[in-house]
Amino acid sequence: MASSKLFLAFLALFVFTFSNFVSGTLASDSDSAASVIERAEDVMAWAYEAVLEAERAGADVEDLTGQLNWAGELLAGARFQYRMGNFGSAVGLADHCYETSSGVLVEAGRLRNLAVEEGVRRFWLTIVGSMVSVAIIVYGSFLGWRVFVRHYYRKILRMRPEVAPSES
Amino acid sequence: MNLEEYRILFMVCTLILILAAAAPVIGMVMPRNVEPFFAMGVLGENGMAEHYYPDDNSNIRVGSLVRWHVGVYNHMGSIQYVAVRVKILNSTLPGPDSSSCVPSSVPAFLEFRQILASNETWWFPFYWSISKTRYLGDVVTITELVVNNATLGLAAHAVSGFNFRMVFELWVYDEASKGFGFAWKSDGDNQCAWAQIWFNVTFLE
Numbered sequence: 001m002a003s004s005k006l007f008l009a010f011l012a013l014f015v016f017t018f019s020n021f022v023s024g025t026l027a028s029d030s031d032s033a034a035s036v037i038e039r040a041e042d043v044m045a046w047a048y049e050a051v052l053e054a055e056r057a058g059a060d061v062e063d064l065t066g067q068l069n070w071a072g073e074l075l076a077g078a079r080f081q082y083r084m085g086n087f088g089s090a091v092g093l094a095d096h097c098y099e100t101s102s103g104v105l106v107e108a109g110r111l112r113n114l115a116v117e118e119g120v121r122r123f124w125l126t127i128v129g130s131m132v133s134v135a136i137i138v139y140g141s142f143l144g145w146r147v148f149v150r151h152y153y154r155k156i157l158r159m160r161p162e163v164a165p166s167e168s
Numbered sequence: 169m170n171l172e173e174y175r176i177l178f179m180v181c182t183l184i185l186i187l188a189a190a191a192p193v194i195g196m197v198m199p200r201n202v203e204p205f206f207a208m209g210v211l212g213e214n215g216m217a218e219h220y221y222p223d224d225n226s227n228i229r230v231g232s233l234v235r236w237h238v239g240v241y242n243h244m245g246s247i248q249y250v251a252v253r254v255k256i257l258n259s260t261l262p263g264p265d266s267s268s269c270v271p272s273s274v275p276a277f278l279e280f281r282q283i284l285a286s287n288e289t290w291w292f293p294f295y296w297s298i299s300k301t302r303y304l305g306d307v308v309t310i311t312e313l314v315v316n317n318a319t320l321g322l323a324a325h326a327v328s329g330f331n332f333r334m335v336f337e338l339w340v341y342d343e344a345s346k347g348f349g350f351a352w353k354s355d356g357d358n359q360c361a362w363a364q365i366w367f368n369v370t371f372l373e
Binding site for chain 2: 045048049051052055056061062065068069072075076080083123126127129130133134137138141144145148149152
């Protein structure tokens with residue numbers, strides 16, 4: 001009798017300790033998965049902003065957009081797995097999203113810098129090209145006008161007056 | 169024509185040529201005025217504005233598959249990070265307000281995100297069926313939906329199962345606030361986009 005009571009007491013203690021341990025572990029798994037997903041979301045948002053900057057600078061961001069959308073699918077998968085309680089899968093997908101987005105962030109920065117340099121080069125080329133064209137047009141018009149006036153006076157001076165026949 | 173008229177003609181032609189030569193610089197300096205906007209729509213099972221319900225009957229049976237296609241068009245002039253948030257409301261819960269661009273206060277049970285290129289249209293399938301309901305008194309509660317083969321728990325209720333509505337709200341990532349917002353700025357005004365489709369839940373065969 002005493003031994004069965006002792007056994008029941010040990011069993012109750014074991015169940016209590018185990019359930020606390022399991023719920024504590026699950027909570028920490030859930031928390032860490034949530035923070036990994038949040039981190040992936042943040043990096044994806046930063047990568048999007050970097051790609052937007054690169055586009056504004058004139059870079060071709062089609063490839064980067066495709067990669068970011070792939071990262072977005074991974075993130076959606078991570079969130080779905082988290083919702084289903086598959087925290088391990090959620091963390092794996094979120095980590096993959098993080099790596100992809102980080103790569104995009106770096107590449108977008110590089111493309112932006114290249115596009116800015118190219119933009120500055122194109123800007124000065126356009127300014128100089130326009131100024132040279134305007135100068136050529138103005139000088140060409142001035143010369144053309146002088147040649148035309150000379151030709152005009154020569155034509156006038158070659159003209160001989162004629163007496164028109166009278167009608168009476 | 170006399171010499172004075174020829175002079176005027178020469179000056180006009182020179183001016184036109186100067187404008188043509190300066191056009192690239194003018195184009196760089198003057199911004200293009202384009203009204204930025206998003207457009208969103210929902211189409212039926214064949215990708216057309218028809219056949220929204222099985223057998224064209226808005227009384228949806230539990231387990232019956234409904235096939236819609238949701239589209240978003242980006243005319244904002246740059247890439248945009250958008251999210252389509254899906255909510256189930258009834259006839260009494262507040263929906264999104266187009267005039268003040270305030271979203272529905274009901275939380276979304278699902279979200280689709282995409283980064284759209286300028287002038288890109290994004291279509292995605294929204295195939296759904298009701299897998300579990302609860303019937304208490306005269307209130308029908310949808311407790312589980314299957315959307316694109318993913319099972320989702322929720323709690324959406326309507327009296328007698330009538331006048332549920334699936335609401336799709338377009339949220340756009342805002343750089344300034346570093347988060348998604350329901351509205352976007354267009355010529356200084358707030359604009360927003362959302363769509364809804366009404367349906368009923370029935371248990372009859």
